[in-house]
Amino acid sequence: MARVTAGLATSHIPAIGAAIDLAKTDMDYWRPVFAGYDWTKEWIAQSPPDVVVLVYNDHASHFSMELIPTFAIGCAERFAICDEGYGPRPVPEVVGHPDLAWHIAASAILDEFDMTIVNELTVDHGLTVPLSLVFGQPAAWPVAVIPLAVNVVQYPPPTSNRCFELGRAIRRAIQSFPEDLNVQVWGTGGMSHQLQGPRAGLINEPWDADFLDRLVADPDSLRTMPHIEYLREAGSEGIELVMWLIMRGALGESVELLHRFYHVPASNTALGHVVLEPTKENP
Amino acid sequence: MARVTAGLATSHIPAIGAAIDLAKTDMDYWRPVFAGYDWTKEWIAQSPPDVVVLVYNDHASHFSMELIPTFAIGCAERFAICDEGYGPRPVPEVVGHPDLAWHIAASAILDEFDMTIVNELTVDHGLTVPLSLVFGQPAAWPVAVIPLAVNVVQYPPPTSNRCFELGRAIRRAIQSFPEDLNVQVWGTGGMSHQLQGPRAGLINEPWDADFLDRLVADPDSLRTMPHIEYLREAGSEGIELVMWLIMRGALGESVELLHRFYHVPASNTALGHVVLEPTKENP
Amino acid sequence: MDFSAFDDIPGTRVFTPERSRRGYPLNQFCMSLMSPANRERFKANERLYLDEWPMTEAQKQAVLSRDYNAMLEHGGNIYFLAKIFATDGLSFVQAVSTMTGMTVEEYQDMMLAGGRSPVGVRSIREGR
Amino acid sequence: MDFSAFDDIPGTRVFTPERSRRGYPLNQFCMSLMSPANRERFKANERLYLDEWPMTEAQKQAVLSRDYNAMLEHGGNIYFLAKIFATDGLSFVQAVSTMTGMTVEEYQDMMLAGGRSPVGVRSIREGR
Numbered sequence: 001m002a003r004v005t006a007g008l009a010t011s012h013i014p015a016i017g018a019a020i021d022l023a024k025t026d027m028d029y030w031r032p033v034f035a036g037y038d039w040t041k042e043w044i045a046q047s048p049p050d051v052v053v054l055v056y057n058d059h060a061s062h063f064s065m066e067l068i069p070t071f072a073i074g075c076a077e078r079f080a081i082c083d084e085g086y087g088p089r090p091v092p093e094v095v096g097h098p099d100l101a102w103h104i105a106a107s108a109i110l111d112e113f114d115m116t117i118v119n120e121l122t123v124d125h126g127l128t129v130p131l132s133l134v135f136g137q138p139a140a141w142p143v144a145v146i147p148l149a150v151n152v153v154q155y156p157p158p159t160s161n162r163c164f165e166l167g168r169a170i171r172r173a174i175q176s177f178p179e180d181l182n183v184q185v186w187g188t189g190g191m192s193h194q195l196q197g198p199r200a201g202l203i204n205e206p207w208d209a210d211f212l213d214r215l216v217a218d219p220d221s222l223r224t225m226p227h228i229e230y231l232r233e234a235g236s237e238g239i240e241l242v243m244w245l246i247m248r249g250a251l252g253e254s255v256e257l258l259h260r261f262y263h264v265p266a267s268n269t270a271l272g273h274v275v276l277e278p279t280k281e282n283p
Numbered sequence: 284m285a286r287v288t289a290g291l292a293t294s295h296i297p298a299i300g301a302a303i304d305l306a307k308t309d310m311d312y313w314r315p316v317f318a319g320y321d322w323t324k325e326w327i328a329q330s331p332p333d334v335v336v337l338v339y340n341d342h343a344s345h346f347s348m349e350l351i352p353t354f355a356i357g358c359a360e361r362f363a364i365c366d367e368g369y370g371p372r373p374v375p376e377v378v379g380h381p382d383l384a385w386h387i388a389a390s391a392i393l394d395e396f397d398m399t400i401v402n403e404l405t406v407d408h409g410l411t412v413p414l415s416l417v418f419g420q421p422a423a424w425p426v427a428v429i430p431l432a433v434n435v436v437q438y439p440p441p442t443s444n445r446c447f448e449l450g451r452a453i454r455r456a457i458q459s460f461p462e463d464l465n466v467q468v469w470g471t472g473g474m475s476h477q478l479q480g481p482r483a484g485l486i487n488e489p490w491d492a493d494f495l496d497r498l499v500a501d502p503d504s505l506r507t508m509p510h511i512e513y514l515r516e517a518g519s520e521g522i523e524l525v526m527w528l529i530m531r532g533a534l535g536e537s538v539e540l541l542h543r544f545y546h547v548p549a550s551n552t553a554l555g556h557v558v559l560e561p562t563k564e565n566p
Numbered sequence: 567m568d569f570s571a572f573d574d575i576p577g578t579r580v581f582t583p584e585r586s587r588r589g590y591p592l593n594q595f596c597m598s599l600m601s602p603a604n605r606e607r608f609k610a611n612e613r614l615y616l617d618e619w620p621m622t623e624a625q626k627q628a629v630l631s632r633d634y635n636a637m638l639e640h641g642g643n644i645y646f647l648a649k650i651f652a653t654d655g656l657s658f659v660q661a662v663s664t665m666t667g668m669t670v671e672e673y674q675d676m677m678l679a680g681g682r683s684p685v686g687v688r689s690i691r692e693g694r
Numbered sequence: 695m696d697f698s699a700f701d702d703i704p705g706t707r708v709f710t711p712e713r714s715r716r717g718y719p720l721n722q723f724c725m726s727l728m729s730p731a732n733r734e735r736f737k738a739n740e741r742l743y744l745d746e747w748p749m750t751e752a753q754k755q756a757v758l759s760r761d762y763n764a765m766l767e768h769g770g771n772i773y774f775l776a777k778i779f780a781t782d783g784l785s786f787v788q789a790v791s792t793m794t795g796m797t798v799e800e801y802q803d804m805m806l807a808g809g810r811s812p813v814g815v816r817s818i819r820e821g822r
């Protein structure tokens with residue numbers, strides 16, 4: 001039986017991808033950012049997952065205004081890296097896990113989540129930067145990845161509660177998959193940042209810290225967080241944090257915090273990163 | 284305030300479109316089919332709706348295996364008629380109602396339905412045949428149409444209960460739209476038919492009659508109808524009937540049956556058609 | 567997900583994830599026939615056109631011989647396959663009847679008489 | 695839906711349905727810059743390229759003058775607009791700073807000092 005062995009959350013700032021790709025990780029500006037992932041790299045090398053369900057958002061890369069799915073799950077064998085305007089990032093293509101992806105898709109639909117199944121999908125920095133942060137620059141990614149793209153660009157995105165519930169549905173789906181697989185669920189995006197308008201550059205460290213506290217110990221209290229609070233407190237792009245709730249919902253009632261990291265600034269953004277493990281008592 | 288003034292359900296058999304387009308409606312085979320819509324044509328001429336939310340499925344026409352949304356709502360200004368392999372049907376293009384469509388989309392997402400918003404959409408016989416049956420061959424369709432495409436091609440489609448609940452969410456959305464609009468919701472597809480394999484040609488009149496009875500008087504009992512019962516009893520393509528539950532959910536608790544028609548055969552299919560009106564007591 | 571319960575329905579292939587994955591190139595080939603230019607190219611040389619798609623030989627043979635049951639068996643879905651018989655100028659009734667072991671006339675007569683009864687073709691296991 | 699509550703957030707334009715409808719051609723033009731060939735054509739003659747899109751003159755002028763606040767005002771979304779500054783070879787920091795009335799250096803200094811404080815820019819109505 002497949003198991004959700006851990007959850008990981010991380011910002012997916014595009015400038016981090018550029019810093020890696022252009023070998024700038026040792027610069028004073030970037031060194032502390034990457035240092036925050038040293039623990040994670042060691043940890044994941046010791047118990048590498050077979051599959052990562054990677055919750056991210058597409059940034060007007062694969063999806064345009066033509067079609068906007070709320071939840072799209074990538075069921076293909078592989079996912080090419082898309083050209084966001086600077087040329088595609090020089091990273092390995094992403095290999096999927098169609099067996100588990102289709103299983104999750106079908107299970108979630110029968111569980112009354114209105115998934116969009118995607119068999120052709122290119123992936124942008126939202127998905128590749130987390131992989132780079134955790135796995136560095138391998139010739140091939142050491143895990144299969146199931147992309148789960150969430151709309152947070154076109155208002156309205158899904159509610160906090162809906163994201164949490166989708167996470168729970170993903171947990172049920174994984175736990176009913178017959179093959180013995182070590183599966184991690186990652187939530188990406190955030191933390192506080194605003195990329196637009198005169199208020200750009202907003203960072204709200206106390207709010208982010210509270211979000212992280214509650215994500216670990218009291219996630220139910222985040223279910224009722226209205227969109228406007230993210231927008232007001234964490235900036236217009238801070239709304240990406242709803243995706244962390246999908247990860248958290250997938251871990252069950254209680255978790256142990258293995259690692260927590262927070263750094264300002266990374267480009268325009270407050271970078272947050274946590275690694276969580278379901279406690280043994282979880283069903 | 285916008286109101287849901289009526290619900291209509293009808294099969295959307297492609298051969299009916301061909302019969303209309305090729306002026307065969309007076310043939311012995313087709314005459315009784317079209318006679319079943321005479322009442323409806325007169326009724327709708329007397330109180331024409333401003334907008335029809337038209338629930339249908341795309342038959343591998345606009346959507347392919349590349350991307351399969353469970354619920355896709357068409358928010359565009361207009362929708363071209365697609366070429367299903369015989370050339371596009373010679374019918375007017377479909378004019379949308381972006382104000383109401385976006386309102387329903389946003390309202391449903393905030394109501395925790397995971398809609399896919401579509402701004403570029405061509406429509407197939409699933410949407411145009413019902414318009415032809417009800418409105419004949421006008422130079423322009425006399426209503427704005429909001430296409431709501433439901434996946435019933437790739438298993439699994441949404442559950443009966445989920446469809447019913449989406450209908451209720453659409454009702455709430457319409458009732459909260461500030462403009463004074465007369466809105467009808469149509470459910471299409473079905474009734475019993477199977478287009479594939481040695482069992483093709485299956486028709487189950489008693490089952491269809493029971494479905495119609497319950498649709499009017501006891502729709503809650505249809506919420507628990509499992510997919511396998513549609514497939515077994517109404518044929519592999521009879522699963523389209525889940526779309527009728529979206530229409531029914533949009534009408535509120537109790538309805539009055541204004542018109543009911545059933546005919547076998549139309550091509551490979553049992554044709555069913557009802558017109559329903561919410562009763563005055565409905566909230 | 568275990569969808570084996572559907573195999574209990576006689577003469578029916580439900581388009582499960584497993585079937586849709588197997589049939590992917592076959593069904594995407596069918597979609598290509600929605601463009602008139604592609605229909606012309608296909609009609610001009612079916613084999614040549616099919617060889618542009620990463621389909622199995624069995625899928626290609628099923629298309630070439632218009633064996634719709636075989637196409638279903640190899641992951642085809644009827645709404646995709648409809649693009650083939652539309653290209654051939656056939657109606658749904660004409661194409662569908664070929665899967666039933668009946669002539670078109672026999673099939674049409676069955677439909678005019680009320681269609682195929684569900685009695686006996688609901689469940690293999692339960693024999694009803 | 696009434697999204698006017700978002701107008702209470704200072705210096706922020708939420709990408710509501712109304713904005714996305716207004717910005718549709720502007721944003722779709724931006725998407726076209728994801729292809730290297732289109733980026734070259736745009737760079738060769740911006741006006742000519744823009745005239746191929748059903749954009750308003752105000753949208754075109756905003757693009758030509760790289761006035762990102764004006765682009766937002768006319769329905770642009772920052773992730774779409776990013777395709778323009780990527781074409782210009784600018785980073786997010788460089789482009790984003792232009793919307794704040796600061797120089798790039800001032801903006802970077804603000805970020806290094808912990809970013810813009812939310813105090814006073816949470817709500818216009820409540821002045822907090």
Ligand SMILES: [Fe+3]
Pocket residue numbers: 012057059126189190240
């Ligand atoms: Fe992001």
Ligand SMILES: [Fe+3]
Pocket residue numbers: 295340342409472473523
């Ligand atoms: Fe249909």
